[in-house]
Structure formats: structure tokens, C-alpha cells
Amino acid sequence: MRLDxxxxxxxxxxxxxxxxxxxxxxxxxxxxxxxxxxLSILSPFIWGxxxxxxxxxxxxxxxxxxxxxxxxxKAKKKKGKWERPLAIALAIITVVAVxxxxxxxxxxxxxxxxxxxxxxxxxxxxxxxxxxxxxxxRVPEIxxxxxxxxxxxxxxxxxxxxxxxxxxxxxxxxxxxxxxNIVNFFIAIVFAVYILANKExxxxxxxxxxxxRFDKEKSDHxxxxxxxxxxxxxxxxxxxxKEAVILGVLCAIGMFILQIPYAGPIGxxxxxxxxxxxxxxxxxxxxxxxxxxxxxxxxxLIFIIxxxxxxxxxxxxxxxHVVGKNMGLPGIWxxxxxxxxxxxxxxxxMIIGLPILSIIYAIVTENTNKKLEEKEKELEExx
Numbered sequence: 001m002r003l004d005x006x007x008x009x010x011x012x013x014x015x016x017x018x019x020x021x022x023x024x025x026x027x028x029x030x031x032x033x034x035x036x037x038x039l040s041i042l043s044p045f046i047w048g049x050x051x052x053x054x055x056x057x058x059x060x061x062x063x064x065x066x067x068x069x070x071x072x073x074k075a076k077k078k079k080g081k082w083e084r085p086l087a088i089a090l091a092i093i094t095v096v097a098v099x100x101x102x103x104x105x106x107x108x109x110x111x112x113x114x115x116x117x118x119x120x121x122x123x124x125x126x127x128x129x130x131x132x133x134x135x136x137x138r139v140p141e142i143x144x145x146x147x148x149x150x151x152x153x154x155x156x157x158x159x160x161x162x163x164x165x166x167x168x169x170x171x172x173x174x175x176x177x178x179x180x181n182i183v184n185f186f187i188a189i190v191f192a193v194y195i196l197a198n199k200e201x202x203x204x205x206x207x208x209x210x211x212x213r214f215d216k217e218k219s220d221h222x223x224x225x226x227x228x229x230x231x232x233x234x235x236x237x238x239x240x241x242k243e244a245v246i247l248g249v250l251c252a253i254g255m256f257i258l259q260i261p262y263a264g265p266i267g268x269x270x271x272x273x274x275x276x277x278x279x280x281x282x283x284x285x286x287x288x289x290x291x292x293x294x295x296x297x298x299x300x301l302i303f304i305i306x307x308x309x310x311x312x313x314x315x316x317x318x319x320x321h322v323v324g325k326n327m328g329l330p331g332i333w334x335x336x337x338x339x340x341x342x343x344x345x346x347x348x349x350m351i352i353g354l355p356i357l358s359i360i361y362a363i364v365t366e367n368t369n370k371k372l373e374e375k376e377k378e379l380e381e382x383x
Contacts, residue, residue, distance in 0.1 A: 044184040048191030052199075057234055058091035059196055066090075088196050102272050105265040225363070232358040243322045244274035247281060247314050254310065260303050262291050270307075274314075281311040333357060 024031050039046070067083045195202060211219045248271025255263035270284035285307035293300035320334040334354060341353020 044187035045191055047184070047188035048195065051188055052192035052195040053233065054237065055088070055091045055095065055192060056196060056199070057237060058094050059087045062087040062090050084197060088193060091196075099272075102268045105268045106272075225359070228359050228362050229355070232355040232362070236355045236358070239322055240275055243314075243319055244271045244280075246318055246322065247271060247274045247310070250313075251281075251284075251307070251310060254306055255303065258302055258306060260292060260299050260306070261295055262288065266291065266303075281307060281314055285311070333361060 063083060067087065207223065210222055214222065248267045251270040252263045252267025255266060266284065266288035269287060270281060273280040273284035273287075276283065285304065288307065289300050289304055292303050320332075337353040337357035341349030341356075343349070344353075
């Protein structure tokens with residue numbers, strides 16, 4: 001290789017990159033700590049981007065469907081100054097209303113059940129002891145041991161009160177952290193609103209920035225991958241919302257048919273937790289079982305069996321069909337994305353694994369089709 005000026009620059013770049021990577025590997029702990037500090041500082045803006053992305057889906061619905069603002073440049077020029085602010089306000093109100101309705105349905109019942117559960121723990125333990133005595137009458141040694149157990153209800157209540165005090169102390173110590181989180185949340189909301197209000201200008205500025213620093217082919221590729229990422233995550237969220245509604249409705253209807261209490265609140269809670277792929281139904285089911293067991297343990301057992309069956313239907317039929325179809329992915333790839341993502345990164349991996357695989361699937365499919373077309377042209381020219 002001839003050592004000219006251009007090759008020398010390339011060699012220097014490679015050496016610098018290699019030294020930088022080696023430094024990162026040798027100081028991985030310090031680098032990770034630095035990344036966490038940077039992410040902590042930027043967290044309000046990262047959350048703002050996430051909130052803006054979600055709100056944009058709802059805002060676009062109001063703009064395109066309610067206010068009839070078309071996507072053409074001519075239609076956008078004709079729109080007044082009030083549509084965008086009103087659409088942003090309606091999007092925020094819609095999201096907050098949905099979350100508030102679910103909370104109003106679930107939290108009061110859950111609080112009442114927990115309060116009753118704590119106050120009746122001595123009674124439950126006594127009943128459990130009597131049940132164990134009846135079941136072990138044929139084994140005298142075990143039976144005598146169980147009967148010798150005494151439950152000091154006063155000590156038990158004191159222990160619960162002390163635990164409550166410890167929880168209260170921890171809560172008080174977290175007040176400053178809570179205040180900081182509230183401030184960050186409002187910064188994120190303001191940042192999200194700014195993004196939504198100026199999304200066309202920001203989009204144009206981003207394009208100019210990319211084209212100014214890369215050649216046209218690379219710039220086109222970067223923007224194409226960006227559009228794929230945006231569409232994949234948007235389709236994932238809309239598909240997840242459809243699946244959550246279906247699952248919540250099926251859960252409420254099934255509980256109503258089986259005459260299980262709290263059908264409405266648990267159905268709403270199941271719909272909310274369904275935004276966590278596959279395992280969301282189990283989380284909602286666990287909380288629902290806690291609510292029901294205080295009223296009727298047998299109904300709680302029936303509910304657990306019902307939620308297991310419903311989760312199997314959701315995981316193997318509803319989720320791959322509804323979410324996979326919405327994202328343009330075959331059902332088998334939906335299961336692969338969730339399984340692999342969950343194994344590597346837990347719940348976060350399950351949530352982001354599907355959109356990421358959707359992007360890869362779209363890029364590979366397009367590249368494959370392009371290669372096949374090129375080969376077909378070559379074959380035609382040869383023949």
C-alpha cells in the first residue's frame with residue numbers, strides 16, 4: 001500500500017479509534033458511571049422525547065381526523081393558528097383522562113382491600129391454623145406441634161405498625177427525590193410540548209444537519225432508517241393499545257360470566273398492564289387475585305385459572321396477530337423478538353425488542369428484494 005497523505009489520515013483515524021476503544025474497555029466501570037451521570041442530566045429531555053412521541057400519535061389523530069388537516073403542503077398552509085395548540089391540549093387531556101379513569105377504577109378498591117387484609121391478618125392466620133389442624137389429625141406429632149403454636153395478635157399488630165412506621169420514614173426520606181422528579185417531569189412536559197409545536201421546523205433542521213455532514217447516499221440511508229424506526233415504534237404503540245383494549249374487555253367479560261368480583265376494575269388494570277408484552281396479563285392477574293382473595297378465596301382460585309388461560313390465548317393468538325399484523329411482522333417473529341429481548345434485557349427488552357426487530361426485518365426484506373431484482377436483470381441481460 002502506498003503511504004500517501006490520504007492513507008496516512010486513515011491510519012491515524014484507525015489508531016485513534018483503537019486507542020479510544022482500548023481505554024473504554026480498560027476503564028469500563030468509570031465510563032459506565034460517566035454515562036449514567038450524563039443520562040441522569042439528560043433524563044428530562046429523553047423523557048420529553050418519549051412523551052412527545054406518544055402524544056404525537058394522538059395529536060395527529062385530532063389534526064388529520066377531527067380538524068381535517070391534510071398531509072399535503074397546500075392543506076397545511078391553509079390551516080389556522082389554533083389547530084396545533086388545540087390538538088396538543090386535546091392529546092394531553094386524552095392521555096391523562098385514560099390513565100385517570102383506570103386509576104379511579106382500581107386504586108380505591110385496592111386500598112380498601114389492603115386495609116381490610118392488614119386488619120384481618122390475625123383472623124386469617126387463626127383460620128389457617130385450624131385448617132392445618134383438621135388436615136393433620138392422622139399425624140399426631142404434626143398435629144400436636146400445630147396446636148402448640150400460639151398467635152400473639154397484639155404483637156402481630158405491633159409488628160405491622162412498626163413496619164408501617166419504617167415505610168413512612170423511608171417515604172419521608174424520599175421527599176427531596178420526589179420533588180426533583182416532579183421538576184424533571186414538568187421540564188419533560190414543556191420540552192415535549194415544544195417539540196410538538198415545532199415538529200416541522202425541527203424535522204427540517206435535522207435534515208439540513210444530516211445532509212450538511214454526509215453525502216447524499218448516506219444521508220438518504222440515515223433518514224430512511226429514521227423513518228422506519230419512527231413507523232415501527234408508532235405501529236408498535238398503536239398495536240399494543242389495540243391489544244390492551246381487547247385483553248381488558250375479554251378479562252372483564254370473562255369475570256362477569258364467571259361471577260368474579262371487581263370485573264370492571266381488574267379488566268381496566270389488565271388493559272393497563274397489557275402494555276408490557278406477554279407478562280403484563282400475569283401482573284394484572286396477580287394484583288387482581290389479591291383483590292379477590294379477601295372476599296372469596298375460591299373465586300380467587302377460579303380467577304387465577306381464568307387469567308392463566310386468557311394469558312395463553314393472548315400470548316399465542318391475540319398478541320402475535322394484532323401487534324404483528326400492525327407492524328408488518330409474521331407472528332413467529334413477534335414471539336422471537338419478545339423471547340430474545342426478554343432474555344437479554346428483561347421487561348425493557350420485551351418492550352423495545354419488537355420495534356427493533358421490525359426495523360431490521362424491513363431493512364433486510366427491502367435489501368433482499370433489491371438484490372433479487374438486480375440478479376433478475378443480470379440474468380435477463382445474459383439471456
